[in-house]
Amino acid sequence: MADVIKCATRDAYGKALVELADKGENIIVLDADLAAATKTGMFKKAHPERFIDVGIAESNLMGVAAGLAATGHTVFASSFAMFAAGRAFEQIRNSIGYPHLNVKIGATHAGISVGEDGASHQCCEDIALMRTIPGMVILNPADDIEARACVFAAVKHDGPVYMRFGRLAVPRVFDEDYKFEIGKGNILSEGGDLTIIASGLMVKEAIEAGEKLKAEGISARIVNMATIKPIDRELVIDCAKKTGAIVTAEEHNIIGGLGSAVAEVVSETVPVPVVRVGVNDVFGKSGPAVELLHIYGLDADNIVAKAKQAISHK
Amino acid sequence: MESNVKKQLEIFALKARIGTVESIFNAKAGHPGGSLSICDVLAYLYNCEMKIDPANPSWEDRDRFVLSKGHAAPALYATLALKGYFPVEDLKTLRKSDSYLQGHPNMNKIPGIDMSTGSLGQGISAAVGMAIGAKLDGKDYRVYTVLGDGEIEEGEVWEAAMLAGNRKLDNLTVFVDFNGLQIDGTIEEVNSACPIDEKFKAFNWNVITIDGHNLDEIENAVNVAKNTKGAPTCIVLKTVKGKGVSYMENQVGWHGKAPNEEEYRIAMAELNEALQKLEA
Numbered sequence: 001m002a003d004v005i006k007c008a009t010r011d012a013y014g015k016a017l018v019e020l021a022d023k024g025e026n027i028i029v030l031d032a033d034l035a036a037a038t039k040t041g042m043f044k045k046a047h048p049e050r051f052i053d054v055g056i057a058e059s060n061l062m063g064v065a066a067g068l069a070a071t072g073h074t075v076f077a078s079s080f081a082m083f084a085a086g087r088a089f090e091q092i093r094n095s096i097g098y099p100h101l102n103v104k105i106g107a108t109h110a111g112i113s114v115g116e117d118g119a120s121h122q123c124c125e126d127i128a129l130m131r132t133i134p135g136m137v138i139l140n141p142a143d144d145i146e147a148r149a150c151v152f153a154a155v156k157h158d159g160p161v162y163m164r165f166g167r168l169a170v171p172r173v174f175d176e177d178y179k180f181e182i183g184k185g186n187i188l189s190e191g192g193d194l195t196i197i198a199s200g201l202m203v204k205e206a207i208e209a210g211e212k213l214k215a216e217g218i219s220a221r222i223v224n225m226a227t228i229k230p231i232d233r234e235l236v237i238d239c240a241k242k243t244g245a246i247v248t249a250e251e252h253n254i255i256g257g258l259g260s261a262v263a264e265v266v267s268e269t270v271p272v273p274v275v276r277v278g279v280n281d282v283f284g285k286s287g288p289a290v291e292l293l294h295i296y297g298l299d300a301d302n303i304v305a306k307a308k309q310a311i312s313h314k
Numbered sequence: 315m316e317s318n319v320k321k322q323l324e325i326f327a328l329k330a331r332i333g334t335v336e337s338i339f340n341a342k343a344g345h346p347g348g349s350l351s352i353c354d355v356l357a358y359l360y361n362c363e364m365k366i367d368p369a370n371p372s373w374e375d376r377d378r379f380v381l382s383k384g385h386a387a388p389a390l391y392a393t394l395a396l397k398g399y400f401p402v403e404d405l406k407t408l409r410k411s412d413s414y415l416q417g418h419p420n421m422n423k424i425p426g427i428d429m430s431t432g433s434l435g436q437g438i439s440a441a442v443g444m445a446i447g448a449k450l451d452g453k454d455y456r457v458y459t460v461l462g463d464g465e466i467e468e469g470e471v472w473e474a475a476m477l478a479g480n481r482k483l484d485n486l487t488v489f490v491d492f493n494g495l496q497i498d499g500t501i502e503e504v505n506s507a508c509p510i511d512e513k514f515k516a517f518n519w520n521v522i523t524i525d526g527h528n529l530d531e532i533e534n535a536v537n538v539a540k541n542t543k544g545a546p547t548c549i550v551l552k553t554v555k556g557k558g559v560s561y562m563e564n565q566v567g568w569h570g571k572a573p574n575e576e577e578y579r580i581a582m583a584e585l586n587e588a589l590q591k592l593e594a
Contacts, residue, residue, distance in 0.1 A: 060442070
């Protein structure tokens with residue numbers, strides 16, 4: 001078996017920022033003393049004149065980003081998901097979301113896969129928080145290819161975008177020629193018994209779960225849903241109609257994230273069973289990332305179990 | 315300042331106070347105290363200092379103004395209306411559901427508003443971003459913002475102040491409306507940020523303390539700020555909350571309530587009398 005390329009989406013983020021500026025995009029990148037970790041450090045090295053470190057002050061980070069955007073700049077503001085979406089929620093809501101300014105939030109170290117730093121840094125609430133802000137676009141890419149595509153799509157989008165990246169190196173899912181469009185999910189493989197809708201690093205697990213189910217005679221449609229908001233309603237409805245049961249899979253609290261977004265659409269259109277795989281409304285803990293993902297049920301085996309549960313509810 | 319210029323500014327500020335009281339009375343809600351305290355500095359900035367074009371509110375080389383203490387919106391709206399950004403009659407629609415004049419400034423709905431504000435502490439961060447933006451673009455526009463003395467209890471103010479000082483944003487001038495009162499009482503009773511001047515100095519700012527109702531002092535301070543290189547300037551305005559309406563002056567209770575019919579009548583009589591004296 002050929003070696004699978006592994007890369008953290010945060011690395012792809014840093015590289016994409018450099019690439020954008022190299023291609024002449026007039027972007028400004030802000031960070032709050034985490035440039036080495038969020039990977040905006042790559043941009044700082046390549047384009048120091050367009051990089052600003054505001055220090056450990058995430059509220060001000062978002063406000064300064066808003067002010068820069070109000071003077072016509074396209075701004076990327078980066079921190080860990082916990083401090084971007086969490087600490088600076090209200091600045092994002094009032095200074096960026098309400099005036100609909102052109103700020104792209106690059107939030108890294110999202111989810112349980114932060115690993116050893118533990119619960120204080122494992123943000124499983126960010127998607128829920130960001131979803132409640134009118135006009136906010138939320139992107140949660142599955143691999144480095146899609147992460148790059150998300151950054152390129154965000155810069156073309158007029159208005160605020162929240163991009164969610166991970167710390168952990170994850171296997172590549174997509175080919176180099178992958179085309180990403182904001183608001184569109186994509187069917188990775190067809191199946192008729194149920195649909196598994198996944199985002200972020202859970203896409204790889206969903207694909208693996210699909211293979212395991214196939215071996216048991218269950219045919220699953222696998223969908224990658226990188227845009228959490230606006231959710232691809234058309235595709236979700238199609239999945240409900242054609243397969244009659246849905247399992248969602250995300251590295252986020254089961255409250256308020258992808259699972260909620262899918263359930264909201266399904267319950268109001270084509271009510272079919274929806275079972276959510278995610279962090280089960282608990283705080284995380286320290287440990288190696290991959291080990292933690294299994295401990296919290298963020299793996300193919302749990303998706304398989306939930307798939308059977310969803311089918312049994314049909 | 316020449317006496318005829320000063321007189322025109324005094325008339326402008328009085329008309330802004332009248333517009334403030336009228337709009338809050340008609341809205342049956344709003345913040346008169348902290349609006350009336352900043353009418354003089356707004357009159358000076360919008361008439362004598364800021365590079366603006368009311369016919370072209372989004373002119374990209376204009377000076378920027380951010381009302382960090384967004385609840386003083388009635389004073390800013392009255393100022394903008396008097397400058398011709400929108401009709402003065404519209405002030406009476408403040409806070410109504412079919413009006414563009416939102417309770418707090420909205421940059422997408424209201425001509426002349428450079429930043430949406432209202433949640434305290436956030437405006438100064440945006441102003442810092444604008445000042446950095448001007449420098450990155452090599453533009454010479456200046457950025458002005460007004461903070462409340464209660465507002466500076468917000469931690470974000472000091473995050474922004476630290477960055478502005480360290481980045482030597484000499485194109486940024488911040489006013490603190492030092493009227494000494496906030497919602498729950500005097501700033502001493504609640505959680506005083508005093509000494510305000512020493513705090514900003516410690517954050518590497520140029521600091522000037524003046525009488526916030528004295529137009530000569532405002533002019534001098536703004537000129538010093540403009541000519542100061544290598545540091546942002548904080549102008550601490552010693553003001554009277556509710557300035558110009560006798561029963562509102564220095565009264566905590568007039569932070570955030572509208573006058574009733576009788577109170578409105580008294581306020582308008584006082585302000586109009588002062589205006590007539592000036593115009594005589």
